[in-house]
Amino acid sequence: MTRGFYIGRFQPYHNGHHSVVETISEEVDELVLGIGSAGNSHTRHDPFTAGERIMMITKSLVDSDLVTYAVPIEDLDRNSVWVSHVQSMSPEFDVAYSNNPLVIQLFTEAGVEVRQSPMFNRDVLEGTEVRDRMVEGGDWEKLVPEAVTEVIEESGGIERIQRVSQTDSNGV
Numbered sequence: 040m041t042r043g044f045y046i047g048r049f050q051p052y053h054n055g056h057h058s059v060v061e062t063i064s065e066e067v068d069e070l071v072l073g074i075g076s077a078g079n080s081h082t083r084h085d086p087f088t089a090g091e092r093i094m095m096i097t098k099s100l101v102d103s104d105l106v107t108y109a110v111p112i113e114d115l116d117r118n119s120v121w122v123s124h125v126q127s128m129s130p131e132f133d134v135a136y137s138n139n140p141l142v143i144q145l146f147t148e149a150g151v152e153v154r155q156s157p158m159f160n161r162d163v164l165e166g167t168e169v170r171d172r173m174v175e176g177g178d179w180e181k182l183v184p185e186a187v188t189e190v191i192e193e194s195g196g197i198e199r200i201q202r203v204s205q206t207d208s209n210g211v
């Protein structure tokens with residue numbers, strides 16, 4: 040039995056993430072999705088709460104054969120203990136998936152195997168692009184699974200990101 044760990048902010052969970060999970064499902068029996076920066080929400084860069092992101096992921100994967108667990112992971116000031124922090128919050132895992140250079144370095148130094156995934160249609164399947172379209176009234180729905188659209192509509196997510204973007208100096 041192999042269990043993987045895929046970490047991301049998932050702001051929001053989009054079709055690129057979904058394709059990564061489909062690819063990973065060919066390599067592992069179970070997958071933990073680590074919801075990074077779990078304490079962040081209500082900014083243009085991180086509009087959605089950990090709870091909303093759990094709903095996006097759980098509902099998008101409800102028909103998948105893969106056993107998945109969504110686990111919120113808050114950020115720490117000390118990178119040196121981040122892997123221990125992750126391991127303390129997550130079901131045990133054998134291999135981590137990330138393309139983030141810092142994440143790859145921290146897991147590798149801690150002796151955890153890391154695999155990178157190919158990029159899918161990255162020119163549009165990027166959280167920043169999805170959020171920009173939400174703020175600007177563009178066509179964001181086709182970049183995310185249908186279940187994610189439903190969660191965002193249910194939580195008033197578009198109105199929220201548009202409002203916080205008017206005052207938010209936290210970047211894009």
Ligand SMILES: Nc1ncnc2c1ncn2[C@@H]1O[C@H](COP(=O)(O)OP(=O)(O)OP(=O)(O)O)[C@@H](O)[C@H]1O
Binds near residue numbers: 047
């Ligand atoms: N289109 C994609 N194809 C493959 N992997 C992706 C894609 N988009 C993101 N990823 C990977 O998924 C992981 C989590 O990404 P993250 O949640 O930061 O999304 P992002 O699209 O890069 O968002 P943002 O623009 O907000 O930084 C990272 O390792 C990232 O490289």
Ligand SMILES: NC(=O)c1ccc[n+]([C@@H]2O[C@H](COP(=O)(O)O)[C@@H](O)[C@H]2O)c1
Binds near residue numbers: 075115121138
């Ligand atoms: N010290 C820390 O808290 C620490 C270190 C490395 C990564 N992370 C988090 O891991 C996640 C990585 O995801 P992305 O690849 O989507 O950036 C982010 O939420 C990032 O904040 C946190």
